[in-house]
Amino acid sequence: PNFTTPISICTGAIAPVLNTTSPNGISGTWTPSAINNTASGDYRFVPNAGQCASDFVLHVNVGNSMIPDFPSVLSICNASNLPVLNPVSPNGIAGSWNPAVINPNIDSYIFTPNPGQCAQIHTLNINWETLLVTIKKGCVGQNYMLEAMGSSSHHYEWKDEQGRIVSTSAILNVTDLLSDVTQTIFPITYELTATQNGCSVSQHETVDEIFCSIPRGISPNNDNKNDTFDLTGLGVKELTVFNRYGTKVYHAINYKNEWNGSSKNGDLLPDGVYYYVIDTVSSEHLTGWVYINK
Numbered sequence: 335p336n337f338t339t340p341i342s343i344c345t346g347a348i349a350p351v352l353n354t355t356s357p358n359g360i361s362g363t364w365t366p367s368a369i370n371n372t373a374s375g376d377y378r379f380v381p382n383a384g385q386c387a388s389d390f391v392l393h394v395n396v397g398n399s400m401i402p403d404f405p406s407v408l409s410i411c412n413a414s415n416l417p418v419l420n421p422v423s424p425n426g427i428a429g430s431w432n433p434a435v436i437n438p439n440i441d442s443y444i445f446t447p448n449p450g451q452c453a454q455i456h457t458l459n460i461n462w463e464t465l466l467v468t469i470k471k472g473c474v475g476q477n478y479m480l481e482a483m484g485s486s487s488h489h490y491e492w493k494d495e496q497g498r499i500v501s502t503s504a505i506l507n508v509t510d511l512l513s514d515v516t517q518t519i520f521p522i523t524y525e526l527t528a529t530q531n532g533c534s535v536s537q538h539e540t541v542d543e544i545f546c547s548i549p550r551g552i553s554p555n556n557d558n559k560n561d562t563f564d565l566t567g568l569g570v571k572e573l574t575v576f577n578r579y580g581t582k583v584y585h586a587i588n589y590k591n592e593w594n595g596s597s598k599n600g601d602l603l604p605d606g607v608y609y610y611v612i613d614t615v616s617s618e619h620l621t622g623w624v625y626i627n628k
Contacts (some may be wrong), residue, residue: 335360335379340393344452347371347399352379352392360387369394402427402445402456410436411463411533419443419458427453438462465535467528472569472616473546477509480524480539488528495523508544543567543591548612551625554595554602563593563624569615575624576609583608595626602628 335356343349349369355361362381369377374396381387402423410416416438419431429447433440441460447453467484482490482504492501500511506526512518520542527536543566553560565573575584575593583597595603605626612620 335362335381335387335390337379337390337392339391340395342395342397342450342452343369343371344399345372345396347452352377356390360385362387371396397452400425400427400451400453402429402447402453404445404456404458406457407459407461409461409463409531409533411465411531411535419445423456427451429453436460461531463531463533465528465530465533467526467535467537469526469537469539471539471541472614473567476546477507478541478544478546478567480506480508480526480541482526482528484528485530488530491527491529493525493527500524508541509546512544548610548620548622549624551627552593552595553627555628561594562591563595563610564591565612566590568612570612571615572611572613574611576611577603578607578609595628 336358337353337356341350349371352364352367352369354363356379360381362379365378365380375394377392377394379390379392381389403425404420404423408417416436419434419436421430422428423445427447428451429445432444432446436443441462443458443460445456445458447455465484465488467482467488470481470483472479480492482488484504488504490502490504491499492506494500500506506524508522508524521540523538523540525536525538527534543564545564546567548565548568549560549563551560552563555561570589571587573584573586573589573593574582577583583603584593585598586592597603603626605628607623607625609623610621612618614620
């Protein structure tokens with residue numbers, strides 16, 4: 335009988351049926367009659383009487399199936415730079431992927447080994463990462479802060495304009511950072527990079543001023559010194575100014591540094607004490623006085 339020997343199958347795989355007729359036409363019986371898919375062994379074929387044929391021994395190798403050592407999960411954050419699905423695993427198993435190319439609309443990919451390798455099918459799941467980070471800026475007490483508003487699991491890195499890392503926490507205390515600088519020229523731009531699961535996103539934030547105290551006085555005489563009521567860092571949602579008689583003389587929404595001691599009609603107000611009401615974006619309600627001295 336011209337059966338092929340040996341043959342190899344994977345542990346637990348569907349075992350081939352033992353054909354009772356050889357390719358060259360000899361019929362007979364097998365002992366055992368079915369292949370065991372859990373252990374290697376020999377199977378004897380005994381030809382039926384009257385065929386003048388010899389017995390035949392088939393050896394079956396049963397081997398443990400290999401697992402393609404591709405990762406099971408892959409995190410991707412940039413859909414414009416997608417990795418290629420390799421048809422050969424790091425441990426040498428060749429096969430094909432379905433789908434063959436990573437698509438942002440598909441999350442799972444099946445790797446099927448080529449026949450004859452005694453290897454298992456593998457599934458790769460894609461996690462499409464979306465990093466959402468915004469920057470909150472403004473005064474906290476007497477300090478001007480930049481704060482990354484995102485997941486607590488993100489890793490943060492702040493850099494100055496020279497590319498030096500100045501903080502690795504979510505909060506950058508700009509006042510403290512610049513406290514030892516003898517002369518600072520504004521505006522200053524900082525770069526924030528947030529990273530999670532190998533994905534990164536960067537953005538820039540410009541700081542125009544870090545003054546976090548409410549001025550006690552202004553001198554609007556066009557000498558470029560204290561000419562305006564500077565509240566740039568306080569996050570002012572609404573500012574209202576009254577004279578000593580309680581008459582409203584100025585009002586602004588989303589105020590920064592615009593009031594130069596003029597009335598709502600644009601006329602310069604007389605020197606003296608004026609009273610303000612400030613509402614900030616952080617829900618603070620501040621009141622006090624400011625002196626105009628031209």
